[in-house]
Amino acid sequence: MELKNSDVNQWKEALSLYDSRIESMSKPDLVSLDHFYCKQLPSIIHERNPNPHITTLELSKLMQWKLTRGKWRPRLLDFVSSLDEETVKCASQKAFKSLPEISKAITELTVLKGVGPATASAVLAAYAPDVAPFMSDEAMVAALGNSKEYTLKQYLVFVDKLQAKAKELSAEGDAFTPSDVERALWSSAIEAKFVASSNTDTKYSKKKRKR
Structure with missing residues (x-):
C-alpha cells in the first residue's frame, strides 16, 4: 500500500491485520515481544510520572x-544491553x-551507544505514538x-509525511496516529512479501512438475 492511498477502509483493514501479520x-x-512493545511498555513509561523514562x-x-521484526543486528543488542542504568534513564x-520537538528528542537518545535514529524513534513511539512513528x-x-x-x-521528513497521513485519515472519522499509519504500512508490506513469495513457490512447483 502506498502512502498516497486515500481509502480509509483499506488503511483500517491493514491496521486490523497487524497482529496476524506478526504471528x-x-x-x-x-509475538510476545510485540505485545510487550505495543501493549505493555507505553503504560509502564507513563506510570512513571512526573519523570517518565525507560x-x-x-x-x-x-x-x-525491533531486530526481530526487522533485520537482525546482534551487535546493537549487545551495545544497549550493557548501557549504564542511570545513563539510559537520564537520556x-x-x-x-523534549517532545513534541522531535529533533531534540532524537538527539537526546542517540547519545546512547547502539541507539541510532531508528531505535530512538521506537523509544519515542512507545511513549508518544500520536507524535512519533517508528522508523521501520x-x-x-x-x-x-x-x-x-x-x-x-x-x-x-518521514514524520511529517506520516503525521499528515494520520491527520487526513482521522478526518474521515476514525482516529489514526502516525504510529497507526506505520503499522498499517508495515502490515501491508508484509502481506505483499508473502503474496510474492507464494507466487514464486507456485511457479517453481509448476516448473518442477513439467520436468
Whole structure:
C-alpha cells in the first residue's frame, strides 16, 4: 500500500491485520515481544510520572523487538544491553520532555551507544505514538521510496509525511496516529512479501512438475 492511498477502509483493514501479520512471520518470541512493545511498555513509561523514562532492560527488549521484526543486528543488542542504568534513564527522561520537538528528542537518545535514529524513534513511539512513528524499513520505503538513509534529517521528513497521513485519515472519522499509519504500512508490506513469495513457490512447483 502506498502512502498516497486515500481509502480509509483499506488503511483500517491493514491496521486490523497487524497482529496476524506478526504471528505469520513465525519468528521466535516476536509475538510476545510485540505485545510487550505495543501493549505493555507505553503504560509502564507513563506510570512513571512526573519523570517518565525507560530502563536498560526495557531498552534491550525494545531492541530485541525491533531486530526481530526487522533485520537482525546482534551487535546493537549487545551495545544497549550493557548501557549504564542511570545513563539510559537520564537520556530517555530528557527525550520525552523534549517532545513534541522531535529533533531534540532524537538527539537526546542517540547519545546512547547502539541507539541510532531508528531505535530512538521506537523509544519515542512507545511513549508518544500520536507524535512519533517508528522508523521501520517497510514504512520508509512506502513513504520515501527507500530505507537506506537512517538519519535524523530523513526521519523528520518521514514524520511529517506520516503525521499528515494520520491527520487526513482521522478526518474521515476514525482516529489514526502516525504510529497507526506505520503499522498499517508495515502490515501491508508484509502481506505483499508473502503474496510474492507464494507466487514464486507456485511457479517453481509448476516448473518442477513439467520436468
